[in-house]
Every structure is written in structure tokens, then in C-alpha cells.
Amino acid sequence: MPLKLERIKEGQRVIHGAFPRYAEYNCAMKYMAEHGFHNVKFVMPPPLTKRTEEIGARYSPDYVCTPFKTLLGSLIEALEAGADTLVMVHGYCRLGYYGELMEQILRDQGYEFDFINLSEYDTWKKRDWLKVIRRIDPKLNIPKFVQAARETIRMMEHLDEVTSDYYQICGFDATGGEVRRAYRRFLAALYTADSGEDIEGAYKRVKQDFQTIPLNKPDRPLQVGILGEFYTVMDAFSNLHLEQKLADMGVEVHRWMNMTHHLLHYGEVKNLAPKIRDQCEYTMGPTSTANIWYAKACAEHGYDGLIHVKSANCTPEIDIMPVLQNISADYKIPTLYLTYDSQTSDVGLMTRLEAFYDMIETRKRALS
Amino acid sequence: MILMRDRRPEGLTVGIPQGLLYHRYSVLWSAFFKGLGITPVYSGPTSRKVLEEGAGVEVDETCLSAKIYMGHVKALIGRCDYIFVPRVDTFGHFRDMCVRFQALYDQCRNLFRSTGQKFLTYNVDGEFGITEEMAFLELGQSLGFSKGEVKKAYAAAKKEEQRAWREKLKAQEPLLKAGGTKILLSGHSYVLDDPYVGKPITDFLRSIDVTAIRADVVNRELALKKSVELSPTCKWEVSRELLGGIALYRDQVDGIILVSAFPCGPDAMVNELLTRKLKDIPLLNLVLDAQSGAAGVETRLESFVDIIRLKKGAL
Amino acid sequence: MKQAYLGIDVGSISTKGVIIDDDNKILSSAYIWTEGDPIGASKRLLSLLEKQFDKKNYRIVATGTTGSARKLVGTIVGATMVKNEITAHAVGTTTFYPEVRTILEIGGQDSKIILVENGVAVDYAMNTLCAAGTGAFLSSQAKRLGIEVEEIGEYAARSEHPTQIAARCTVFAESDLVHKLQMGHPREDVIAGVCNAVVANYLNNVGKGKKILSPVVFQGGVSKNSGVVAAFEKALGCKVTVDENGHLMGALGAAILARKGKGRRPFDFAVEDTEFHVREAGCGRCPNNCEIICVYSGDKLIDAWGNRCERGAVH
Numbered sequence: 001m002p003l004k005l006e007r008i009k010e011g012q013r014v015i016h017g018a019f020p021r022y023a024e025y026n027c028a029m030k031y032m033a034e035h036g037f038h039n040v041k042f043v044m045p046p047p048l049t050k051r052t053e054e055i056g057a058r059y060s061p062d063y064v065c066t067p068f069k070t071l072l073g074s075l076i077e078a079l080e081a082g083a084d085t086l087v088m089v090h091g092y093c094r095l096g097y098y099g100e101l102m103e104q105i106l107r108d109q110g111y112e113f114d115f116i117n118l119s120e121y122d123t124w125k126k127r128d129w130l131k132v133i134r135r136i137d138p139k140l141n142i143p144k145f146v147q148a149a150r151e152t153i154r155m156m157e158h159l160d161e162v163t164s165d166y167y168q169i170c171g172f173d174a175t176g177g178e179v180r181r182a183y184r185r186f187l188a189a190l191y192t193a194d195s196g197e198d199i200e201g202a203y204k205r206v207k208q209d210f211q212t213i214p215l216n217k218p219d220r221p222l223q224v225g226i227l228g229e230f231y232t233v234m235d236a237f238s239n240l241h242l243e244q245k246l247a248d249m250g251v252e253v254h255r256w257m258n259m260t261h262h263l264l265h266y267g268e269v270k271n272l273a274p275k276i277r278d279q280c281e282y283t284m285g286p287t288s289t290a291n292i293w294y295a296k297a298c299a300e301h302g303y304d305g306l307i308h309v310k311s312a313n314c315t316p317e318i319d320i321m322p323v324l325q326n327i328s329a330d331y332k333i334p335t336l337y338l339t340y341d342s343q344t345s346d347v348g349l350m351t352r353l354e355a356f357y358d359m360i361e362t363r364k365r366a367l368s
Numbered sequence: 369m370i371l372m373r374d375r376r377p378e379g380l381t382v383g384i385p386q387g388l389l390y391h392r393y394s395v396l397w398s399a400f401f402k403g404l405g406i407t408p409v410y411s412g413p414t415s416r417k418v419l420e421e422g423a424g425v426e427v428d429e430t431c432l433s434a435k436i437y438m439g440h441v442k443a444l445i446g447r448c449d450y451i452f453v454p455r456v457d458t459f460g461h462f463r464d465m466c467v468r469f470q471a472l473y474d475q476c477r478n479l480f481r482s483t484g485q486k487f488l489t490y491n492v493d494g495e496f497g498i499t500e501e502m503a504f505l506e507l508g509q510s511l512g513f514s515k516g517e518v519k520k521a522y523a524a525a526k527k528e529e530q531r532a533w534r535e536k537l538k539a540q541e542p543l544l545k546a547g548g549t550k551i552l553l554s555g556h557s558y559v560l561d562d563p564y565v566g567k568p569i570t571d572f573l574r575s576i577d578v579t580a581i582r583a584d585v586v587n588r589e590l591a592l593k594k595s596v597e598l599s600p601t602c603k604w605e606v607s608r609e610l611l612g613g614i615a616l617y618r619d620q621v622d623g624i625i626l627v628s629a630f631p632c633g634p635d636a637m638v639n640e641l642l643t644r645k646l647k648d649i650p651l652l653n654l655v656l657d658a659q660s661g662a663a664g665v666e667t668r669l670e671s672f673v674d675i676i677r678l679k680k681g682a683l
Numbered sequence: 684m685k686q687a688y689l690g691i692d693v694g695s696i697s698t699k700g701v702i703i704d705d706d707n708k709i710l711s712s713a714y715i716w717t718e719g720d721p722i723g724a725s726k727r728l729l730s731l732l733e734k735q736f737d738k739k740n741y742r743i744v745a746t747g748t749t750g751s752a753r754k755l756v757g758t759i760v761g762a763t764m765v766k767n768e769i770t771a772h773a774v775g776t777t778t779f780y781p782e783v784r785t786i787l788e789i790g791g792q793d794s795k796i797i798l799v800e801n802g803v804a805v806d807y808a809m810n811t812l813c814a815a816g817t818g819a820f821l822s823s824q825a826k827r828l829g830i831e832v833e834e835i836g837e838y839a840a841r842s843e844h845p846t847q848i849a850a851r852c853t854v855f856a857e858s859d860l861v862h863k864l865q866m867g868h869p870r871e872d873v874i875a876g877v878c879n880a881v882v883a884n885y886l887n888n889v890g891k892g893k894k895i896l897s898p899v900v901f902q903g904g905v906s907k908n909s910g911v912v913a914a915f916e917k918a919l920g921c922k923v924t925v926d927e928n929g930h931l932m933g934a935l936g937a938a939i940l941a942r943k944g945k946g947r948r949p950f951d952f953a954v955e956d957t958e959f960h961v962r963e964a965g966c967g968r969c970p971n972n973c974e975i976i977c978v979y980s981g982d983k984l985i986d987a988w989g990n991r992c993e994r995g996a997v998h
Contacts, residue, residue: 049969061640063631093467097637100601104644119601124461124495279478282455282491284471315633318429319471322478325892334806339429347751352809355769359804366803416847420883428888 015114015136018043018083020074021052023234024163025259027190028155031199036148037137043083044191045074048237052077053342059105065094066311066341067231070238072102079111090119092286093316095230151196153264158203160260162186165210168254171247172217182209217252222360225298226255227291228309229317232340233257239309239340240349246307249357254303256294262287279323285316292323299331304360306333312341334360380511382488383409383448385440388433389456389469391557396529397452400504403521404513409448411440414564418443419658425479432565432629432658433558434468441476450488451476454503460494462603463592466634501526540585544620549676552617554583554610555627556635565656569627572666578673581621583613591616599641604634611638614646623650623676625669630657650676687741689732689950690938691725691760692771692931693717693752696791696818697904698724699934700732702743707778707939711735712931721752722759726955729760733952743950747771747941749933751792758978758986759959763946768933773797773804775936776900779926784896787915787923789885789905791818796889798896808889817881818904821911824860824877828870832908835874839910842875878910882918897921902929957981 017040019029030042046052048070056073075086086106088099099117106113121132133140166183173179182205189202224246232238234257243253272293273283279292295306308324310317321337328335336356338349382401384390390397401408411418414436422439444451455473458464473489480487488511490503501522508518543550551573553560560566560582573580584606591612595602598611614624626642628635639653652672654665687710692699694717702711713731717724747764748757749771757765768790776786777799786797794817798806810817825832839845846868848859863873899921905911906925915923926932960979977987 047969061636063636064640065633068637094633094637096603097601097634100599101637101641104641108644117601119603122462280474281477281489282470282474283457284474285467288471313429313631313633313636315430316467316471318427319468319475321427322475322892326478326481328806329894332805337808351751351767351769354767355807358767358770359773359807362803363805366801423887424883428891 013039015040015085016043016083017041017085017087017136018045018075018078018081019087020071020078021045021048021235021237022071022231023236024159024187024190025156027187027193028152028159030191031155031193032148032152035151036145038139038141038144039137043078043081045078045081045083048074048235057342059109061101063313064101065229065313065315067229067235067238068094068098068102069342070231070235071098072105075102075106076109076111079106079113083113085114085116087116088118090117090122093314095286096122147196151199154196155190155193155199156264157260158199159190160258162203162206162210163258164255165207167243167247168252169210169215169217170244171250171252172215172221174214174216178213179210179215182206182213185209221252222250222305222357222364223252223254223298223301223303224305224307224360225294225303226253226307226309227257227294227298228307228338229311229314230257230262230287232311232314233309234259238311239338240344240346242307242309242338242349242353245350245353246357249353251357254298256297257287257290262290266290279327284320284323288316288320288323291317292320292327295324295327295335296331299327299333303333304364305356306335307356308335308337310337310339312339334363380406380450381409381448382406383411383441383444383451385437385444385451385453386411386413387437387440387562388472388558389454390440391561393454393529395532396525399525399528400508400521401452403524404508404511404517406511409444411443414440414562416564419564423658429631430468431632432656433556433562433632434472435658436562436565437472437558438476438479441480445480445483445485450486452488455489455491455493457491457493458495459492459500459605462601463494463605463608464603465605466632468633536585537587540581543579543581544617546579548577548579549623549673549680550579550581550621551673551676552581552583552614552621552624553627554614554624556606556629556632557584559627559629559656560584565629566627569625569654569665569669572669573673576670576673581617583610583617583624586613586616588612598645599638602638604638607634607638611642614642618646618649621649622680623652623672625652625654625672627654627656630655650679684742685740686744687736688938688942689743689746689760690771690934690936690941691728691746691748691750691756691762692768692933692937693721693725693748693750693756694768694791694904694933695751697930698728698750699931700725700728701931701934701938702732702736702741703935703938703942704741705942707935709928709931709935710737710741712928712934714930717752721756722959722961725756725759729952729955733955744947745941745944746948746950747937747939747944749937753937754988755961755976755978759957759980760950760954761948762941763948764937764941764944766937766940768793769795769797769807769809770804771933771936771940772902773799773807773936774939775932775934776902776926777802777804778935778939779928779932780898780900780924783898783900785893785899787885787890787899787901787906788903789817789881789901789911790903793817794885794889794903796885796893796895798893806893808891808893810889821877821881821905821908825874827860828864828874830870830874835878836909836912838871839875839878839913842869842871844872845879846872846876848873848876848880875910875914878908878914879918881905881911882914886918895919898924900924900926900929902926902932904930906930 017033033040033042052073053070055076056069060069060072090096096119099119103115121128170179186202186206193199246253272289276292283289398408418439419436421442422435426435426438453473453476456465456469477487490507492500492503504522505518570580588609591609594615595608595611597615602608626639687702687704690701698717699714701709703709711732713728715728745763746760748762749766749768753765772788776783781802783799788795795809797804822832825835846863901923906929912923962977964975966973966975975987978985
């Protein structure tokens with residue numbers, strides 16, 4: 001963006017920063033990086049492809065969780081695209097150790113880059129995150145940063161809300177593709193947004209589109225709740241477009257798990273944990289409470305089925321499976337468990353999904 | 369946990385599954401329960417049957433050690449008033465347990481729901497300021513004991529644990545000074561100390577005259593400090609003890625064997641990092657699965673030792 | 684002229700076909716190996732079916748396909764119903780066994796379990812990990828032991844002390860098996876061990892967390908193996924029914940689904956003589972490089988699929 005670069009004084013280093021591909025959230029990262037800091041150019045890693053997975057898997061340990069492999073591949077592609085500074089987040093499960101091992105692997109491969117590993121800054125004190133921000137931009141303009149952060153949060157909230165709307169209606173599009181095109185336009189607008197107005201404008205347009213495009217939706221369509229591991233459940237490439245596939249079969253697809261709900265507005269202890277006291281007494285893992293609660297909530301709402309999504313070797317999601325199985329038995333809600341690794345095939349997924357659809361559809365007819 | 373504050377239990381029995389953290393806390397737990405007049409009931413040593421029973425219950429994708437643990441739990445069903453399954457989240461900042469230990473208690477309750485078995489836990493969660501002592505206090509009081517009684521039992525048990533630990537450390541000192549081939553074994557105690565999974569390894573090494581040094585038998589505070597040298601952001605308590613043990617002992621041994629139970633989450637990453645970092649010392653990565661037949665493991669161990677001895681010119 | 688329905692089940696190992704009438708009576712059936720050529724196998728299958736078929740009195744009005752090559756073969760035969768194999772098996776089995784509660788199925792590469800309530804499938808699971816414990820595993824082990832797959836049951840029945848074999852992973856299992864043979868275990872014991880291992884693996888993976896209720900029907904290629912059937916009955920503690928047409932259940936289900944479906948299209952055995960080609964084209968418009976399957980009848984493109992996005996759309 002030439003406008004931004006002009007503001008950078010001569011001789012000052014421009015950071016070409018990148019964060020691996022994560023669902024459609026990279027538009028928000030780009031916005032934050034380029035509007036919050038005055039010296040950052042965000043390098044957009046190319047969309048995830050089989051190649052990303054392959055190069056990631058080649059350098060990764062065998063039984064690490066699959067997102068590690070995909071994210072590593074995406075970091076390599078970001079470096080190839082010209083990034084000189086990589087950012088890796090921290091997290092409660094193995095995610096918290098991704099950064100250090102990825103850096104080691106990339107350095108062993110001979111890449112040169114600056115690495116911002118947020119795990120290094122995790123001290124349990126929130127204010128220490130400021131150190132990261134200062135490291136990136138020592139001359140940070142704080143009001144500007146705060147404004148950018150606000151707009152970025154709005155962007156993520158809009159993105160999550162619209163995505164959620166999209167998968168609930170796109171299976172019933174009466175126009176043969178208008179809903180999908182409207183959603184695509186919305187995404188494209190977010191990736192190129194340069195101001196708060198751009199973000200709000202894109203949001204208003206798509207909301208209006210969704211309200212006006214004619215739908216062919218039965219009163220009580222098949223409803224399926226999707227839950228599972230934080231990365232794979234949200235990233236369409238990693239879950240082989242699970243939600244789109246279901247929607248295309250004519251299913252109203254629901255998913256609670258997203259950035260807005262789990263990171264921005266999450267009140268775990270206050271709101272969710274007491275609702276699943278019968279199922280578990282303690283927090284069982286980073287996303288366990290939300291997922292168990294959501295499975296139960298879907299069952300109580302009378303949804304027709306649940307799909308639990310996880311990558312191979314995801315310990316926390318493996319460990320809540322006995323709880324989900326009990327919910328499934330207690331509420332008589334069919335649950336499909338999907339484990340993804342880099343070898344999972346589209347054909348295998350289709351077989352399972354078609355069978356799942358047939359099952360819940362037949363069941364619904366038999367019960368009604 | 370069922371609360372029974374008003375009733376002081378008589379003749380209470382608590383089942384202790386001999387898997388996972390049992391190998392770390394056996395002295396503490398036994399002494400604590402005995403100190404309160406509770407009879408511990410043990411599940412017995414791991415056997416093929418324990419593993420198979422556990423594999424039949426536990427989710428297929430969990431690690432070998434978790435499957436073994438569920439076999440131990442199953443063996444105790446109906447044999448005691450409570451089965452004791454601790455929940456340990458974190459001991460403090462960068463002192464986490466593998467997330468499986470957060471889930472274990474609730475997992476057991478869900479897996480064995482239909483048996484009606486009651487479970488007992490203690491909950492250590494450093495992020496919320498809940499220390500081990502507080503966890504034991506809550507456990508004891510929930511069973512109807514007074515705060516003073518529980519405190520006393522815990523203090524005595526802790527003393528016994530520390531004494532046993534000092535002895536264990538002392539016993540390793542002469543081994544470090546021994547001549548001949550010395551190999552550092554790095555692995556979770558629930559793998560290395562498991563009579564079915566890990567013990568054959570130590571037995572076999574002894575049979576070929578190798579002195580096995582344990583990386584986890586180490587001054588733990590020092591090891592936590594030293595671990596940062598090998599891996600600055602490693603946050604798992606046990607992995608950090610092992611990292612520190614490796615950092616402290618590596619110059620005193622001829623080779624290192626990383627022993628892991630398939631597919632251990634932390635090991636998958638930490639051992640990969642170690643393999644990349646420890647270039648100047650012979651290293652063997654041994655991953656044990658239910659079916660890694662003894663023959664295969666022995667062949668790998670023997671050839672690893674042969675290479676070390678050939679290098680030293682003393683086969 | 685009475686109406687008839689054709690069902691074809693094209694799996695990775697075998698290809699099955701049936702023609703039924705309005706009362707689900709089998710008019711014609713065949714079972715052959717796929718040999719990696721689903722189109723060729725389908726043609727051979729059709730000529731076998733044609734030989735038994737009473738063309739004077741019956742006319743095929745609808746066709747269903749299922750199995751992993753359902754789409755390809757469906758295109759070629761002009762299917763009115765293309766269904767996944769789980770649904771086909773459930774429909775086939777519940778038609779002949781309305782009381783069934785559990786369907787076990789082990790095929791060449793896949794294994795599945797289907798739970799049924801009141802004739803409706805309410806839950807199912809499919810193998811997630813690999814081909815261990817499926818038909819492919821059994822035949823490779825039989826080959827290693829130098830016996831025919833068909834003889835496995837006979838050998839297993841002679842065993843008094845089945846050997847413990849681990850079957851979670853094909854590679855591990857093979858080395859375990861070789862090891863056990865080298866240690867002098869009799870062949871029949873090892874074979875019985877393999878049968879037990881297939882069942883244990885199935886129950887621990889596919890059947891985990893599923894309530895297996897009687898009546899139980901077992902089908903798929905492996906159900907022809909009496910050794911595995913016996914192992915299932917022992918493990919489940921109930922009778923396991925194997926239909927003599929169990930291997931045809933997928934094809935039967937496909938035919939029944941075709942009968943129940945709305946689509947009607949007379950089937951012509953002339954497709955046996957038509958040349959079909961399948962070309963795989965790399966899309967090449969993005970690094971996904973999706974393999975697009977193009978099916979040609981002569982020179983005419985009749986269908987194509989495989990692209991993940993619009994970039995590769997053929998039509």
C-alpha cells in the first residue's frame with residue numbers, strides 16, 4: 001500500500017510480517033498489522049493448498065497435531081512470498097509450543113527471518129503483551145493502534161456473524177449461487193478494506209444481500225451442529241469444506257466455535273461451565289467446556305445431528321469424546337466423529353457425510 | 369466428588385490405579401490415605417490383560433499410557449468405595465501437565481458412568497492459585513475429615529515423599545561415577561517405571577551391562593532452571609524436568625535414549641526438538657506401542673549400544 | 684413383463700451385483716474381484732448377471748450403484764440411484780432382517796458399524812486410521828503364512844491356544860506375526876490370533892463407544908471367514924448372523940434403493956460392449972492441482988468430477 005510506505009521515514013526498516021493462513025481471519029490480521037503499526041507491511045501467505053500441507057508435513061514430526069503441519073507449510077509459503085518476520089501465537093495445549101519448534105525447523109532448513117513467538121511473552125500478566133507491540137514498533141502511535149484494534153475486532157465479529165449466516169442459508173439458495181457470490185464479495189471486501197467505513201460498508205451490503213436473495217427453505221430444515229478443535233473446525237481447507245458440503249446437501253449448518261465467541265466474548269467460567277455440571281466437573285481442555293456445552297445445547301434444541309471435527313492427535317478433543325458419546329446417547333442425537341490428517345481424502349469424507357445425511361434424514365422422517 | 373462433610377467415614381477404601389501419575393506420587397498418596405486411616409486398594413501391576421481391558425474402554429486415539437491407566441481403573445471398579453483419579457492442570461507458570469491430566473477425572477466418570485462407581489479427585493490448578501496442599505485439603509475435608517487432620521496427614525505424607533525422593537537421588541549418584549557404558553534414559557516415569565512397558569527396557573540394558581541413568585531422577589528445581597537452556601518455551605513440567613536432566617547429565621553419559629509411549633503429545637514435539645538440538649551425542653528415539661514386540665525393541669537397543677561401544681573401541 | 688432392478692456394489696477389492704424383482708427376490712447375482720479396474724469388473728459382472736437373467740419375463744427399469752467406485756460405474760451404467768455404501772448396507776440388511784440392531788461390516792479396505800432402531804439406521808462409524816484389521820490385512824497375512832484366505836477359518840478352528848497378535852497397525856502386526864512364528868508358535872494358533880486381532884481392532888476402533896445390541900448381522904467380504912465370525916461371537920457373547928448373501932448386501936441395498944427411488948431408466952446390457960475411458964487431468968489452475976476424473980464413452984465426455992473449486996469446472 002503506497003500510502004502507508006510514504007509515511008515511513010527514510011532509512012527506517014519496514015517489517016514484512018506474516019502469520020499463517022487461518023480460515024478467513026488473515027484479512028483481520030492484515031488490517032491490524034497495517035493500520036495499527038506504521039512500519040509493517042503484511043505479507044499475505046497464499047491460500048492453503050495440498051502443497052502447503054505436503055511441505056509442512058515433510059518437515060514436521062509424525063504425530064504432532066495436523067494444524068502444526070499446515071501452519072508450518074503456510075509459514076514456508078509466506079517466507080517464499082517475501083515475509084521477513086513471522087508471528088506465532090501461544091496457546092493452552094500443544095499450540096503453546098508450536099512457535100519454538102517451528103522456528104527450530106525453519107532455521108534448520110536454512111531460512112532467515114525474524115521470529116515473534118508470543119509464547120516467549122506469556123507471563124500470565126496481560127500488560128506484558130505490550131512488550132511485543134513495542135518490539136514491533138518502538139514509536140507506536142497509541143491512539144491509532146487502539147482505533148485499529150477496535151476496527152479489527154469489528155471486522156472479526158462481522159466476519160464470524162456473516163459466515164455463520166452464510167452456512168445456514170446457502171444450502172437453500174433459490175437463485176443457483178447468489179448467496180455464495182454475495183459471501184465471496186464480502187470476503188473480498190474485507191481483504192482489501194482500508195478503513196472502518198470499508199468494513200462496515202461490506203457488512204451492511206452482505207447483510208442486505210442475504211435478506212433479499214430468495215431462499216427455498218423448508219420450515220424445519222435438517223439442522224446440524226458442528227463443533228471441535230479450534231483450527232480444523234474453522235478452517236475450510238483443513239476440514240475439506242465440510243460446512244459447504246453439508247450445506248450443498250440442503251442442511252442448515254450451525255457452528256458456535258469461532259474467534260468472536262471463543263476469544264473476544266468468552267465467559268467460560270461464568271456462563272458455560274455450570275450448564276454442563278452433569279457432564280463434567282472441571283475444565284477438560286482449552287475448548288472442552290465450549291464444545292461440550294454446545295453439543296448439549298444443540299441436542300436440547302432438537303438439532304438432527306452433531307459433527308465433531310478434530311485433527312489427528314488432538315489430545316483435548318480426543319479426551320472429550322467419551323462425554324460427547326454420553327450426550328449423544330442421552331439425547332439420542334446422532335454424532336459423526338471426523339479425524340483429519342494430511343492424508344484424509346475428499347472421497348472418504350463424502351462417503352461418511354452422505355451416509356450421515358441419509359441417516360439423519362431418514363430418522364427425521366421416521367420420527368415425525 | 370461427592371461431598372460428605374457431616375459424616376466421618378469409617379473403614380473407607382480408596383482405589384489407586386497404578387498408572388500415569390501413580391508412578392510419580394505413589395509414596396505421597398499411599399502415606400496420605402493411610403495417615404487418614406483410609407485403606408488404599410491397588411489395582412496391581414500392569415499386564416497384557418490390563419492393557420487390553422484399557423484399550424477396550426479408552427478412546428482409540430489416546431496414548432498407550434492412558435489406555436493402560438483405564439485398564440487399571442477398570443480393574444478397581446466395584447472393589448472400593450472410591451477410585452482416586454487426580455486432576456492436575458498446572459503447578460504454576462510454565463509448569464503445565466499434558467492436557468490429558470486436566471481431563472482424566474471427568475473422562476473416567478464418563479467412560480465408567482454405567483458402572484455407578486464413585487470417583488474421588490484432587491485438583492491442582494496453579495493458574496487459579498490452587499496448590500497441591502490446598503488440593504489435598506479439599507479432598508480430605510470433602511471426605512469428612514477436619515482441616516487439622518488433613519493438614520497433619522498431608523505434612524507427614526509430604527515428609528515421607530521427600531525422604532523417599534532423596535534416597536532415589538542418592539541411589540543414582542554412584543551410577544553416574546560407574547565405569548563401562550552409561551546411557552541416559554529420558555521418558556515419563558509412567559512409561560519407564562511401568563512393569564509391562566518400560567521395565568523390559570531397563571532389564572535388557574542391564575543384561576548387556578549398560579548402566580542406565582534416569583533423566584527424571586534429578587534435582588527438580590535445578591532441572592526446571594536448566595531446561596530453559598535446551599528449550600526456552602517448553603511449558604510441560606515433566607518435559608522440563610527431563611530437559612533439565614538431559615542438560616545436567618549429558619556430559620556424564622555415552623548416549624541418550626528418548627523413550628516415549630505412542631502417541632505422546634508433548635514427547636512428539638519435545639523429542640523432535642531434542643533430536644534437532646543434541647547433535648554431539650548418540651541419540652535413540654524409541655517409541656513404544658502396544659505391539660512393539662520385545663524382539664523389535666531389543667534389537668534396536670542392542671544395535672544402539674553396539675554403535676556406542678564400537679565408537680569407544682570396546683565392543 | 685415384470686419389473687426388475689439392478690444393483691451394483693463396486694468396492695476396492697470385489698465387485699458385486701444383483702438383479703431383484705418387486706418382492707426383493709434375487710433373480711440374478713454375481714461376485715467377482717475388482718482387480719483395480721472398476722470399469723472392466725463392472726462389464727464382466729454385467730455379462731455374468733445377464734447369463735442368469737430371464738429377459739423374456741423381466742425388464743430392468745432402474746439401476747443403483749454403491750461402493751467406492753459408485754460414481755464412475757453409476758455414470759457408465761446410467762444409474763438412477765447412486766448411494767454411499769453405508770446407506771446401501773443398512774437398507775439391504777434391514778430389508779431382510781427387520782429386527783436387526785447392529786450391523787458389523789468388514790470389507791477390503793473399510794470397516795464399519797451401523798446401529799439400527801426400528802429398521803432405521805441411528806448411528807454408524809467407519810474406520811478412521813488405516814486398513815489394519817480389514818480384508819486386505821487378512822489376505823496379506825494369509826499369504827505370509829502360505830495359506831489361502833478361504834482356509835483361514837478351518838485353520839483357526841483347530842487352534843486351542845490362539846497366539847496374541849497386535850493388529851492396530853499393519854506394519855506393527857506383520858512384524859509381531861513374523862516374530863511369533865519365529866518363536867515357534869503353531870500356524871493354526873497364529874491364524875486364530877490374527878482372527879482375534881481383527882475383531883479386537885474392530886471393536887476398539889470402529890465399535891468404540893457403541894452399544895452393540897443383538898440381533899447382530901455380520902457382513903462384508905470378511906464375514907465369509909468363519910474364524911473371524913467365531914472370534915466375534917466370543918468377544919460379543921452373542922450369536923452373530925452371517926447371511927449367505929451377506930457379501931451381496933450392498934448391491935441388494937443399491938437395487939432396493941433404486942426400486943424405492945423415483946428415477947426410472949431401462950437398463951441395456953449393451954454397455955458391456957461400449958468402450959469407456961477414464962482420463963485423469965490435473966487441473967493445474969492452482970497448486971491444489973485437483974485430479975479431475977473425466978469419463979468418456981468413445982470420444983464423448985459423459986461426466987467429470989474431482990475439482991475442489993470452480994476454477995476446474997469442466998462443464
